[in-house]
Amino acid sequence: MSLRELTYADALREALREEMLRDPNVILLGEEIGVFNGVYKVTRGLLDEFGPDRVRDTPISEAAIAGAAVGLALVGMRPVAEIMYMDFLPICMDELATQAAKMRFMSGGQLKVPMVLRTQYSLGRQHGAQHSQFTPAWFFQVPGLKVVVPATPYDAKGLLKSAIREPNPVLFLEGGLLYRTKGPVPEEEYTIPLGKADTKRNGDDVTIVGVSRLVGEALTAAKKLEEKGVSAEVIDVRTLQPLDLKTIVESVKRTSRLIIASDDIKTGGVGSEISAAVIENAFDYLDAPIMRVACPDTPIPFSPPLEQQYMPNADKIVQAADQIIG
Amino acid sequence: MPEVVMPRLDPGMQSGKIVEWLKKEGEIVQKGEPILVVEGEKTTFEVEAPEGGVLTRILASPGTDVEVSHPVAIIGAASTGAQSTSAPRNVGRAELSQSAQTTQVEGHETVRSERVVASPAARRLAQEHGVDLTKLKGTGPGGRISREDVLAAVEQVPSTGVSSKISQPTVLKRVKLEGIRKVVAERLGFTARTAVPVTLTMEADATKLVELKDKEDHVSFTAFAVKAAAKALETNHLINSTIDGEEITTYSDVNVAVAINTDQGLVAPVVRNANKKSLKEINSEIEELSQKAKESRLTIEELTGGTFTITNLGAYDIESFAPVINPPQCAILGLGRIAYKPYVVGERVSARPATLLTLVFDHRIVDGVPAAKFLRDVKSHLEDPQSL
Numbered sequence: 165m166s167l168r169e170l171t172y173a174d175a176l177r178e179a180l181r182e183e184m185l186r187d188p189n190v191i192l193l194g195e196e197i198g199v200f201n202g203v204y205k206v207t208r209g210l211l212d213e214f215g216p217d218r219v220r221d222t223p224i225s226e227a228a229i230a231g232a233a234v235g236l237a238l239v240g241m242r243p244v245a246e247i248m249y250m251d252f253l254p255i256c257m258d259e260l261a262t263q264a265a266k267m268r269f270m271s272g273g274q275l276k277v278p279m280v281l282r283t284q285y286s287l288g289r290q291h292g293a294q295h296s297q298f299t300p301a302w303f304f305q306v307p308g309l310k311v312v313v314p315a316t317p318y319d320a321k322g323l324l325k326s327a328i329r330e331p332n333p334v335l336f337l338e339g340g341l342l343y344r345t346k347g348p349v350p351e352e353e354y355t356i357p358l359g360k361a362d363t364k365r366n367g368d369d370v371t372i373v374g375v376s377r378l379v380g381e382a383l384t385a386a387k388k389l390e391e392k393g394v395s396a397e398v399i400d401v402r403t404l405q406p407l408d409l410k411t412i413v414e415s416v417k418r419t420s421r422l423i424i425a426s427d428d429i430k431t432g433g434v435g436s437e438i439s440a441a442v443i444e445n446a447f448d449y450l451d452a453p454i455m456r457v458a459c460p461d462t463p464i465p466f467s468p469p470l471e472q473q474y475m476p477n478a479d480k481i482v483q484a485a486d487q488i489i490g
Numbered sequence: 491m492p493e494v495v496m497p498r499l500d501p502g503m504q505s506g507k508i509v510e511w512l513k514k515e516g517e518i519v520q521k522g523e524p525i526l527v528v529e530g531e532k533t534t535f536e537v538e539a540p541e542g543g544v545l546t547r548i549l550a551s552p553g554t555d556v557e558v559s560h561p562v563a564i565i566g567a568a569s570t571g572a573q574s575t576s577a578p579r580n581v582g583r584a585e586l587s588q589s590a591q592t593t594q595v596e597g598h599e600t601v602r603s604e605r606v607v608a609s610p611a612a613r614r615l616a617q618e619h620g621v622d623l624t625k626l627k628g629t630g631p632g633g634r635i636s637r638e639d640v641l642a643a644v645e646q647v648p649s650t651g652v653s654s655k656i657s658q659p660t661v662l663k664r665v666k667l668e669g670i671r672k673v674v675a676e677r678l679g680f681t682a683r684t685a686v687p688v689t690l691t692m693e694a695d696a697t698k699l700v701e702l703k704d705k706e707d708h709v710s711f712t713a714f715a716v717k718a719a720a721k722a723l724e725t726n727h728l729i730n731s732t733i734d735g736e737e738i739t740t741y742s743d744v745n746v747a748v749a750i751n752t753d754q755g756l757v758a759p760v761v762r763n764a765n766k767k768s769l770k771e772i773n774s775e776i777e778e779l780s781q782k783a784k785e786s787r788l789t790i791e792e793l794t795g796g797t798f799t800i801t802n803l804g805a806y807d808i809e810s811f812a813p814v815i816n817p818p819q820c821a822i823l824g825l826g827r828i829a830y831k832p833y834v835v836g837e838r839v840s841a842r843p844a845t846l847l848t849l850v851f852d853h854r855i856v857d858g859v860p861a862a863k864f865l866r867d868v869k870s871h872l873e874d875p876q877s878l
Contacts, residue, residue: 420609420611420637447610448610448611448613448614449610449611449614450609450610450611451609451610451611451612451630451636451637451638452609452630452631452634452636487631488631489631490629490630490631490634490636
């Protein structure tokens with residue numbers, strides 16, 4: 165494997181390009197993805213390479229983008245639609261939750277919806293309450309919808325390729341703050357199966373489950389904890405639906421303590437669901453309350469200092485660990 | 491407000507297990523009314539309310555072990571209803587519904603049975619390793635007993651030197667040491683640690699005994715042995731003693747305890763003044779005590795006050811055995827089976843029914859010769875059962 169490093173955005177772009185080369189049914193659609201090369205440059209150069217039939221700029225209508233993607237998928241294409249901000253997903257909710265997620269089930273398997281809806285959340289970029297939210301819990305409780313949350317360039321590429329090949333609708337949630345982060349991405353072809361978490365660091369005293377951007381923060385926290393003599397295991401969920409509960413439970417059975425770090429709202433969030441599932445499956449192994457490091461229950465502040473206060477980070481993960489480790 | 495405390499039923503009792511509450515919190519109770527059932531070390535008994543009033547608070551739920559003289563409930567004044575849990579001023583003593591003698595309850599602490607704060611992992615490990623969480627001090631946040639606390643406690647227990655990674659035998663079940671089993675373990679363990687046991691064995695010719703037993707229908711060999719031993723104890727006073735620390739007490743009453751096996755474990759009810767009772771009286775008393783033991787109906791009275799013990803494993807084809815002394819008594823007689831054995835008369839060998847008598851005595855109390863004399867007396871009485 166080569167030691168080549170790519171940004172998260174470029175890794176995604178490679179995945180799109182490789183899948184478009186591999187399968188002529190793969191087409192892209194979304195706002196400003198063509199001529200403008202994408203707001204975050206994920207689709208840079210793809211219009212030039214594949215032409216307007218396969219890279220389609222759309223009007224500013226998220227409902228239309230999602231609806232078109234569902235229709236394209238139903239007639240055998242493999243659309244990859246982009247929604248500029250995750251905050252706009254409620255506009256697509258009917259297409260996603262009511263149509264895409266249920267077609268295969270309701271048709272007894274006669275219909276398939278092999279679509280990917282890519283979007284990103286911009287918490288930490290001072291985009292304000294309407295352009296910063298991370299709301300995976302709104303979607304991961306929709307049966308029939310897969311929810312992917314890559315945290316590294318390597319995972320972003322491998323997971324996106326799997327998502328495109330997946331015969332069911334996939335919501336692909338990218339971290340806005342992650343686009344410019346760099347990491348090793350091999351030149352060779354590889355995919356990462358949906359539904360498999362990745363243990364990014366081994367430890368004995370506490371398990372930290374990270375979601376998206378907070379996987380990196382969890383690794384930073386683990387280093388700080390190590391200085392205190394606490395050995396932290398960091399698990400990247402990689403997909404929220406399906407959730408690799410087995411990996412998490414096995415880790416908790418060893419460490420007896422669990423922290424879930426996610427950029428969503430604490431109440432009814434990802435951490436709540438994982439916490440409940442772990443209690444159901446590993447109650448007798450817990451040595452401390454399960455802690456959720458997440459956003460407070462208020463709209464996201466625009467003010468940069470306030471937003472910094474608001475956001476979960478490595479220090480808050482360390483604080484949570486301090487609370488549960490005597 | 492009066493507290494109901496765990497009464498001490500005999501000097502050896504350390505704790506009692508709450509079996510059930512006969513009254514609920516908030517119910518009005520009369521003075522002397524039974525309010526809960528407790529399983530002591532030897533029997534179950536009802537505890538009565540020391541005062542009338544409202545059963546304000548139950549401090550120990552069924553299944554929990556409560557140390558003697560620790561509070562199990564609070565009774566408040568009937569008119570004031572539910573009370574706060576402020577420290578009680580007057581301490582009432584629970585009365586026993588049985589006529590058993592009770593020892594004065596000494597000063598007690600107002601310790602409440604509170605829920606142990608321990609993590610689920612700690613609870614699981616404690617269960618697996620048989621660790622008592624109430625005895626641990628938690629080092630986790632807020633004093634919570636953690637996984638590490640339990641593991642540390644487990645490590646303090648002397649290990650067998652076998653790594654836990656080596657596969658251990660599959661466990662069929664684990665049973666908490668409690669009730670009769672706990673008493674048996676504690677009492678016999680105590681004897682093993684303190685007494686200086688010496689074993690004497692003697693064969694007794696049982697020819698006449700077997701003949702008489704056939705005539706005296708329904709009289710058991712145990713009853714004969716009780717009578718024989720009781721008679722021998724009349725003249726061998728020192729064997730009829732108990733030891734308590736620095737003091738040896740010798741008794742004029744001859745109270746022979748008889749070991750009886752029950753589903754719950756071993757008990758040893760007492761045939762009082764066995765030396766003054768007829769063989770038939772002794773026999774029927776043993777039968778009655780056995781029946782009660784099997785039904786767990788033995789009273790404290792029936793279970794205490796023994797000065798000597800007899801145990802008979804003859805029915806299980808045991809030839810002879812050295813039993814453990816029943817503390818604080820001086821000696822115990824173990825009976826083996828009666829079987830035909832070669833017997834030499836002159837130059838001829840004939841077969842005769844015989845049995846082996848085994849006396850285990852505490853050398854702290856008595857020396858070998860007096861003990862041997864006693865055993866010889868027992869043998870003489872058994873070989874001449876008509877005299878009994």
